[in-house]
Amino acid sequence: MKGIHYLDGRRLARAITAGMLQLQNSREELDRINVFPVADGDTGLNMAHTAQAVILALAESPSRSAGEVAQSAARGALYGARGNSGVILAQFLHGLAEAWEDKARLDTRDVALGLKAAAESARNGLSNPREGTILSVMSAVGIGALDVSPEGELTALLSAAREAADDAVQKTPEQLEVLRRAGVVDAGGAGLAQLLGGIEQLVRTGRGAEAGEFAGAARALAGTAHAHDLGEESEFRYCTECMISGQDLTPAGIREEIQPLGDSIVVAGGARIVRLHIHTDRPHEVFAVAQEHGEVSSEKADDMHVQFALLNGSRVPIGCDSGADIPAELVRDLRITTAPLRIHLGEQGYLDELGLPADWLWRAMEDHGERAQTATPPRGDMERVMGFLAGHFPESVWITLAGAVSGTADVSRSVASEMTGGKVRVVDSVNVSIGHGLIVQHAAEWARQGAGADEIIAALPPLLEAARTFGVIEDLSHGVRGGRISPRIKQLSDLLKVDALLGIGRNGTVKACGVQRRSGDRVKRFARYVLKRFPTHQPLRIAVAHANRPESGQRLHELLVESVPNLVSSYVTELGAVVSAHAGPGALLAAAIPALPVRPAPETRAA
Structure with missing residues (x-):
């Protein structure tokens, strides 16, 4: 692909895929330097998950049209986006797709204008844009691309964009105090630099990045300290996301509606599909707003306070599904990781507790006679939570709702076996509700006393009995x-x-x-x-x-x-x-x- 002056659909798909693979290769380093907006150590995981969704979407897109390929990439990112940086990246790709709509081929000028429009689209998706983040890197890329002659080769433009990204990443500690104190660069911005580096390398040399290659941007100022020890805990507790599908959706209007509910707000997408991200203490109210606009799916609400606490001192995390009834203060104090199960009330599905508070459920059942049903959690819910544990800890113990009354235990065992390499050990509580909760509490206190996973698992049978x-x-x-x-x-x-x-x-x-x-x-x-x-x-x-x-x-x-x-x-x-x-x-x-x-x-x- 040397000396090329245009990208058709096939070339664009190869280039974006190469960039996303380079981003995935950078996951561990990005997790290590993640301190903003929350030091929860999952920026690399979230961006890698988003990248995987894009790769799969492109693999299923046979189009020769660059515009259609860009649409496929944006759609895949919206459906698969995770975390603050993942949703911002999805909005960036959405901006590219809008700029390249109806274009069969892209010349150098098209690519430059698209990068500039994508940076503006990403910035417009946030309620409170901050400099020193991935947004600053995107803006620098857009400006750097426009400085290249529109008559030049694409390799020159992409090299300029990558260099602009690397320079902007290294400047992020000057713009954001929390990065300077931690001695790291912005993880999301470093991830974008990796993505652009993978694209530029493929276009310049015809080959994608090798696993383990890592440009200077992500390592710059990384130091030797574990970044999470120097980060800050979020004011809000839950990293909350969902998809909204409908007609005539208005991302700006949705963003304005949820503004009072939290911070780190990103609303990406367009008239038919929107991805929503917010840090909040009231996930159920966020989901309720989303339901007013269309069909809601892919809800999640991760406990950032527990994640932060785990990354700052836990040896063996203890996890469970929301079938265990444990007071919120105990969950936080004992650093218990939880995965919400699913509840159906009428035709609507909810995340247990976080999407459907108990008092809402009781009111619906007592006052309106509505029927509630439980459902086995989607495999993806367990993969996300167990993936976090396996990505940061050599061993952890997961205690499930009784397998005799729920399929949750089977899903947990399957995910732990296939996705965590044995790092997450699953135990059936053979109990429900507060019985399940007491067992989890006891195991978490053993872990806090310094017990290892083998010791905890060996000690559980007489407790269960x-x-x-x-x-x-x-x-x-x-x-x-x-x-x-x-x-x-x-x-x-x-x-x-x-x-x-x-x-x-x-x-x-x-x-x-x-x-x-x-x-x-x-x-x-x-x-x-x-x-x-x-x-x-x-x-x-x-x-x-x-x-x-x-x-x-x-x-x-x-x-x-x-x-x-x-x-x-x-x-x-x-x-x-x-x-x-x-x-x-x-x-x-x-x-x-x-x-x-x-x-x-x-x-x-x-x-």
Whole structure:
């Protein structure tokens, strides 16, 4: 491809693919220097994922038209974009596609004007553009490309663009204080420089970048410190994204609507497809705004505070799905990584908890009679979370919702086996809700004490065996509809005017344990029932969950706490949507596990 003056569809597809492969080769270094906007160590992973989506889209595009190839690349990026830099890159490609629309071939001037338009498009996609970021590098590329003679060869233009990118990347610490303090350059900008370097090398030499090649931009000022130790935690907790598909979408209008909900806002795309990115504490409100504009898909909300904490001191991360009901403060304090399951309410799907808060679910079920259903999480959700763990830690432990009641355990095992090279070890909790949560809490405390993955996994079986979880259900109709409870149990409950008592069997299945009268003090009666079945002779951890009955939940917690002589810890929390969908509003759960040491006592080991 030496001495060329134009790019047709095939040449453009090869060039973009080469650039994206070079970007993927840079993943680890980009993760290492990632400190802005959040030091969560995933810029390389996010940009590599976006690049992969572009590569796959181009592989499926046989067009000879440069404009159509650019459209395919932009569409692939929008669907596959992850993270702040990934969505900005998608908007950059969208700008290129708009500039090159209806062009079968691109000459040097077309490419230069396209790069300038793409930089402006990316900047316009942000609510608060910052210098010293990938935006500064994009702007420098656009200006550098226009300085080349429009009559010249494309190799000269692409060399000028790459050099402008490298220079701009090295200047980012002068523009952004957090980069200067950390001694690194902007990771997103460095990724763009890699992409352009891969394109320029292919056009100049006819070959793509080799794995491991890395231009000076990303290494400049990288230093030897682990960048995350010098970064800052985000003001907001969740890195939230989704796709919106519809007609006559207005990215600028959507961006304005979500402006009050957070920062790091990027809204990329056009009239039919939009990719939304925001850092927020209210993902459910962001998704609600998105639903007003079209069909919402690819929702995600990653906990940046937990990621930041993990990267600053954790040895063995503990993870679980959202079937485990654990108070938010414990999740953060113990650095527990979570993957949200999926809930369907009517025709609409939601992320558990983050997309559908428990009070929204209860109101829909109690006030409007809507039916809630749970669903096995998409494989991509697990791949994203486990990929983060495997990319940063040599070992971690993932504890799933009981495999007997959900396909989540199977998905988790499959992803861990195929995608993490054995770095993520999966254990079935054989429990649900707060029983599952207590097991995860105990494992996370073992990890904080310094236990390794092998030790934690070896210590879990007696804990799983001894765990006890019970529930009292006001309305069994929700469980019957979901197939978790036999219709005969409901018929008997209604006939005798009693509440059903349910428990988790040793294999993780839900089973009927008995009944209690609906009249009188049902909370006290339930407390007496579970205390007879808790192993109160040994140190215990207990937990209580309620479905829209906070007073009853608090009272049950108080009754249990005052009756357990060897209490190590306890908590009361809302019953999550996963179990609420089947138990219904009014349900109360109580769980207990023994407080076991992860290692034998020193004298025992010596013996």
